[in-house]
Amino acid sequence: MGLLDGLLGNASEVDATEMQEEFARVLATGERIDRAYVLVRDAMLFTDRRLILVDKQGATGRKVEYHSLPYRAITHFSVETAGHFDLEAELRIWVSGRAEPFTTTFNRRLSIYAVQAVLASYVCR
DSSP states (O other): OOHHHHHHTOBEEEOHHHHHHHTGGGSOTTOOEEEEEEETTEEEEEESSEEEEEEEETTTOOEEEEEEEEGGGEEEEEEEOOOSSOOEEEEEEEETTOSSOEEEEEETTSOHHHHHHHHHHHHTO
């Protein structure tokens, strides 16, 4: 992920193996990360059991909030692709019991179709 992408708030795909090690303490026994995306300090982890949204807070990032979203709790999601002049795509995820969606912005180099395919493969089981 380039510095400009981070400053613009765009997520990029990272190696899932590295994220497996970094987030081992929040994973269940035997749970594996299939895909991982980072946004400066925050992360979106697609595991074989759930979606984990990581929100590092404060100037130091020591305070971390983890949203654990079982795929069965996702009621629907939308993808907005990047246009000719729009440099980013957005993924919005609605969860039962929550009116506002979780929203993540992706840079143009990342295929939003690949991200939604991963999500769809888990939600549509």
